[in-house]
Amino acid sequence: MATNQSRAIGKWALAPSLIVLSAWAFVPLALTIYFAFLRYNLQDPDNTSWFGLSNFYYFLSDPYFTKDFINTILLVGSTIIFTIAGGVGLAVLLDQPFWGRGIVRLLMISPFFIMPTVSSLVWKNLIMHPVFGLFAGIQRFFGSTEPIDWFGHYPLISVIIIVTWQWLPYATLILLTAMQSLDGEQKDAAAMDGAPPLSYFRYIVLPHLSRPITVVILIETIFLLNIFAEIKVTSVGGFAGNLTYLVFSQLNDANDVGAAAAGGIIAVILANIVSYFLVRIVGKNLEG
Amino acid sequence: MGTIQLKKVRKAFGESIIIPGADLDIKHGEFIVFVGPSGCGKSTLLRMIAGLEDLTSGEILIDGKDCSDAAPASRGLSMVFQSYALYPHMTVRNNIAFGLKMAGETPEQIAPKVAKAAETLNLTEYLDRKPGQLSGGQRQRVAIGRAIVRNPSGFLFDEPLSNLDAALRVNMRIFIMQLHKDLGATMVYVTHDQVEAMTMADRIVVLNRGNIEQVGSPLELYNKPNSKFVAGFIGSPKMNFVEGNIAAKHKAKTIGVRPEHIDIVSGKGEWQGKILLTEHLGSDSFLHVDAGDAGRLVVRAPGEFAGKPGDNISLKPDAARIHKFDAQDLSIR
Ligand SMILES: Nc1ncnc2c1ncn2[C@@H]1O[C@H](COP(=O)(O)OP(=O)(O)O)[C@@H](O)[C@H]1O
Numbered sequence A: 001m002a003t004n005q006s007r008a009i010g011k012w013a014l015a016p017s018l019i020v021l022s023a024w025a026f027v028p029l030a031l032t033i034y035f036a037f038l039r040y041n042l043q044d045p046d047n048t049s050w051f052g053l054s055n056f057y058y059f060l061s062d063p064y065f066t067k068d069f070i071n072t073i074l075l076v077g078s079t080i081i082f083t084i085a086g087g088v089g090l091a092v093l094l095d096q097p098f099w100g101r102g103i104v105r106l107l108m109i110s111p112f113f114i115m116p117t118v119s120s121l122v123w124k125n126l127i128m129h130p131v132f133g134l135f136a137g138i139q140r141f142f143g144s145t146e147p148i149d150w151f152g153h154y155p156l157i158s159v160i161i162i163v164t165w166q167w168l169p170y171a172t173l174i175l176l177t178a179m180q181s182l183d184g185e186q187k188d189a190a191a192m193d194g195a196p197p198l199s200y201f202r203y204i205v206l207p208h209l210s211r212p213i214t215v216v217i218l219i220e221t222i223f224l225l226n227i228f229a230e231i232k233v234t235s236v237g238g239f240a241g242n243l244t245y246l247v248f249s250q251l252n253d254a255n256d257v258g259a260a261a262a263g264g265i266i267a268v269i270l271a272n273i274v275s276y277f278l279v280r281i282v283g284k285n286l287e288g
Numbered sequence B: 001m002g003t004i005q006l007k008k009v010r011k012a013f014g015e016s017i018i019i020p021g022a023d024l025d026i027k028h029g030e031f032i033v034f035v036g037p038s039g040c041g042k043s044t045l046l047r048m049i050a051g052l053e054d055l056t057s058g059e060i061l062i063d064g065k066d067c068s069d070a071a072p073a074s075r076g077l078s079m080v081f082q083s084y085a086l087y088p089h090m091t092v093r094n095n096i097a098f099g100l101k102m103a104g105e106t107p108e109q110i111a112p113k114v115a116k117a118a119e120t121l122n123l124t125e126y127l128d129r130k131p132g133q134l135s136g137g138q139r140q141r142v143a144i145g146r147a148i149v150r151n152p153s154g155f156l157f158d159e160p161l162s163n164l165d166a167a168l169r170v171n172m173r174i175f176i177m178q179l180h181k182d183l184g185a186t187m188v189y190v191t192h193d194q195v196e197a198m199t200m201a202d203r204i205v206v207l208n209r210g211n212i213e214q215v216g217s218p219l220e221l222y223n224k225p226n227s228k229f230v231a232g233f234i235g236s237p238k239m240n241f242v243e244g245n246i247a248a249k250h251k252a253k254t255i256g257v258r259p260e261h262i263d264i265v266s267g268k269g270e271w272q273g274k275i276l277l278t279e280h281l282g283s284d285s286f287l288h289v290d291a292g293d294a295g296r297l298v299v300r301a302p303g304e305f306a307g308k309p310g311d312n313i314s315l316k317p318d319a320a321r322i323h324k325f326d327a328q329d330l331s332i333r
């Protein structure tokens, strides 16, 4: 345990960064809260006045709200499921010794370094495009005359595919690191106990990964709630928009700063609720 | 039944040959200790018996049956690992039960076996804890519980006591010996500590760079070591080795005398020396002596020996207890 004196020094040493950090976080939040209670439309910027809870009411009763709320849940939920499932599988595979493992691992991580706007453009124009896309080409190769128009017919699924592609490397990386910290003698002990590979995975590997899986879910939830570039670039906001996109369109299409700010606050509250329950559920199921 | 036979067992990792070829017959119910310096291949040999490491060539017979390629769990052997290798997220109960569960036993069959193992090992009140909540000694007992619950014909221990403190180590050593008596199962025990080897073994297997140097009872190895390596490894403090003229007088390249086989005599002994250091253990005193031509020797004196560093003493080795070694470091008998 530290002495009183060393603790005091610690506090003073932390103070500057704490002040900067709280200002950093607090100022935008305070401004957002302030705008959320104002009637403030950019088409009529001089006429701002106290608006009470009306901005919240209008945002929540927007016909797009329910749909975009459900989209958000679907987008976050399915991406997490796919990246965790894929990540666990890839981590187990990449943990095996094989020739060229170093290179494969490096390649695995690369999608994570590509900007979302860039990768969305690539997916939109080179991979999922109904005429020039790779998927369409594959379909035509197998004799189809009418390739799938991904963004037209399956806008949400398309976004989920892109986002999953981007976040799979992250999940894999974290889980692979965790796999490497699994004690080799555990595997030997399980072999002595006669555990076949599937039981070894179920009773030893998966519980070992439970904590990193919780971390991945938490981090991904925070970032996936804010997905925007992929929806904007692929122009599917009208069908597959999420809450972030709805906030954007309140500001961009309706010029309504007040409603956008209220939407932002609601999104923050929802995000906190979601992550709170996620952590509890995941923690309970995997720890045991 | 619990016989284990190694026939020309050989192990190479790529280019490096770890076990050049080992032959060994382990009888039912024997307590066998593999001893040797760190890195000499003890663990590798044990893991090959367990089935955790493939043989490069040769064969392993367990209960007379060729098990060289058999899966670890099908060999009827249990293993206790140096790091215990408990499953950290399972309770003590589930740790002990895991092997039975994998063998397809029902919860009704498993429960009494786990209860009995826990009782033997004084673990009953810890059954619902996780390994992280146990002390080192308790974890060690869980690891042993996991091994005995399957009622194997043989146990394999890989330096199971090296992570325990000195007092606990002595207790566990006695506990394992008692367990061996009670179960009557074959035990193969790996250690780098010759005291453990001497106190526990029916027969000791001394390994040197992957070669079996000698197999024998503790006293055989102590009294009749085959080589300088075994002579130096068995016994504590280590045997004194003297070369040069003194050894030549005995027609040997090297002679060896244990500290307990050198007498301190009044008058003129065979060697004259000056005490450099004394270690007082109470029951004995160990003197480090500069003995001129004979070099630096360790000599055992009685606990109440009064000599101090700087004193001159005369030494007389017990002629019948002088070991002679040739240029190849093998014993001359
Ligand atoms: N998987 C392996 N690959 C390569 N070398 C190994 C492997 N396992 C052990 N060795 C080598 O084999 C030798 C003997 O190791 P080990 O059996 O663990 O020794 P001990 O248990 O006697 O200390 C060591 O030199 C070690 O480096």
Ligand SMILES: [Mg+2]
Pocket: B042, B043, B044, B159
């Ligand atoms: Mg070892």
